[in-house]
Amino acid sequence: MNTLTHFRLCPKSRSIRLALAEIGVETELAEERPWEWRETFLALNPAGELPVLALEGGLILCGAYAISEHFASLLQDREKEGRPAPLFPGRIEQRAEQRRLVDWFHGKLDREVTRELLYERVYGHLTPYRSHGPDPDALRAIRANLRYHLGYVNHLAHERRWLAGDDMSFADMAAAGHLSSIDYLGEIPWEEYPSAKSWYARMKSRPAFRALLADRMPGISPAPVYANLDF
Amino acid sequence: MNTLTHFRLCPKSRSIRLALAEIGVETELAEERPWEWRETFLALNPAGELPVLALEGGLILCGAYAISEHFASLLQDREKEGRPAPLFPGRIEQRAEQRRLVDWFHGKLDREVTRELLYERVYGHLTPYRSHGPDPDALRAIRANLRYHLGYVNHLAHERRWLAGDDMSFADMAAAGHLSSIDYLGEIPWEEYPSAKSWYARMKSRPAFRALLADRMPGISPAPVYANLDF
Numbered sequence: 001m002n003t004l005t006h007f008r009l010c011p012k013s014r015s016i017r018l019a020l021a022e023i024g025v026e027t028e029l030a031e032e033r034p035w036e037w038r039e040t041f042l043a044l045n046p047a048g049e050l051p052v053l054a055l056e057g058g059l060i061l062c063g064a065y066a067i068s069e070h071f072a073s074l075l076q077d078r079e080k081e082g083r084p085a086p087l088f089p090g091r092i093e094q095r096a097e098q099r100r101l102v103d104w105f106h107g108k109l110d111r112e113v114t115r116e117l118l119y120e121r122v123y124g125h126l127t128p129y130r131s132h133g134p135d136p137d138a139l140r141a142i143r144a145n146l147r148y149h150l151g152y153v154n155h156l157a158h159e160r161r162w163l164a165g166d167d168m169s170f171a172d173m174a175a176a177g178h179l180s181s182i183d184y185l186g187e188i189p190w191e192e193y194p195s196a197k198s199w200y201a202r203m204k205s206r207p208a209f210r211a212l213l214a215d216r217m218p219g220i221s222p223a224p225v226y227a228n229l230d231f
Numbered sequence: 232m233n234t235l236t237h238f239r240l241c242p243k244s245r246s247i248r249l250a251l252a253e254i255g256v257e258t259e260l261a262e263e264r265p266w267e268w269r270e271t272f273l274a275l276n277p278a279g280e281l282p283v284l285a286l287e288g289g290l291i292l293c294g295a296y297a298i299s300e301h302f303a304s305l306l307q308d309r310e311k312e313g314r315p316a317p318l319f320p321g322r323i324e325q326r327a328e329q330r331r332l333v334d335w336f337h338g339k340l341d342r343e344v345t346r347e348l349l350y351e352r353v354y355g356h357l358t359p360y361r362s363h364g365p366d367p368d369a370l371r372a373i374r375a376n377l378r379y380h381l382g383y384v385n386h387l388a389h390e391r392r393w394l395a396g397d398d399m400s401f402a403d404m405a406a407a408g409h410l411s412s413i414d415y416l417g418e419i420p421w422e423e424y425p426s427a428k429s430w431y432a433r434m435k436s437r438p439a440f441r442a443l444l445a446d447r448m449p450g451i452s453p454a455p456v457y458a459n460l461d462f
């Protein structure tokens with residue numbers, strides 16, 4: 001059996017859980033608290049980062065980039081046979097746009113919003129080294145950054161059917177990985193971003209999304225609308 | 232003609248300059264100071280990040296990820312014909328290892344060292360909004376992180392011919408993009424990391440590296456050993 005080492009609210013882990021469910025790769029989940037730097041985890045991925053996918057055959061794929069591109073290679077042949085659900089569908093121009101956006105979400109959005117927000121509101125809370133609560137100045141800056149990113153997602157969703165074009169791609173899964181994690185914390189004013197909201201409602205209603213909506217963090221309740229398909 | 236928008240000391244731009252030179256894609260350079268957020272640059276890449284490659288045919292590739300994977304796709308067919316210099320050579324297991332390391336250098340090393348170091352020592356210096364010099368506490372933390380990364384590169388270079396295995400790959404170019412930029416600033420104690428040093432000497436002696444070694448930043452002289460092949 002394949003095993004995905006993940007953390008419930010880790011946005012990159014979530015993007016890969018969506019991708020594996022969309023392409024039909026069955027996987028067991030093993031949860032890791034990456035801030036504990038456990039030796040067995042570092043032996044699996046010396047970078048100490050999530051997600052990590054251990055394939056049945058023995059191959060270990062470390063990080064969302066290596067995992068997504070591994071399956072992209074395998075699926076490219078499948079696409080030629082007319083089978084569904086590639087991660088980077090279409091022609092080379094479309095794949096460049098999809099990858100530009102994956103980089104936006106897993107790079108820029110992660111750095112400017114999700115990573116910092118999770119540190120302030122979740123990881124910090126769970127780390128024994130930190131006794132004080134979230135820093136209000138940091139939260140203010142993160143929320144301002146979040147609005148800029150929501151505006152951009154709204155713009156993309158307004159112009160296109162899916163974020164990178166006519167077809168759903170790993171760019172949508174990367175965005176949804178981050179936004180679902182931020183939404184769990186009740187930080188997204190959806191009503192101000194109607195096109196982003198309607199895109200996210202479509203993502204949420206996919207069978208691949210169900211497991212994410214069932215996630216609960218001990219000690220941190222999700223926002224009331226988190227698991228609601230009609231939010 | 233293809234045009235690469237870059238910044239001289241930007242590590243991701245450097246990794247792509249190396250890659251394009253290695254695979255023989257001729258490109259003009261256009262320099263951008265990304266912290267100026269010029270409108271014409273944001274029209275090219277709304278993320279405001281480097282590098283951006285505008286291909287002769289009109290396609291715009293934003294970011295090292297989209298650029299490297301674009302050429303990886305094109306070169307994969309070339310590899311089947313026995314032609315040289317792919318960015319991700321070998322079998323699917325080797326490509327997973329190469330991508331793990333690209334993610335390490337362009338993700339983790341960038342976040343923990345290069346981005347912060349460039350901000351403290353180069354961008355901050357060039358930005359009109361900042362009048363004070365580098366923050367000594369920040370520099371101390373960055374330098375401690377750098378030693379951890381140099382130790383890891385040294386370990387890889389000790390175990391393997393190239394960082395990801397028997398063949399040179401984009402992982403080496405990503406690492407060299409970052410380390411060359413850090414080395415320009417004289418921050419690398421090479422003598423403490425002999426295997427990393429001997430790997431870097433091999434990278435430096437490649438014809439693709441020459442243009443990088445000729446780079447000079449106005450107002451910031453390179454370290455004496457920067458362009459020296461025998462350092």
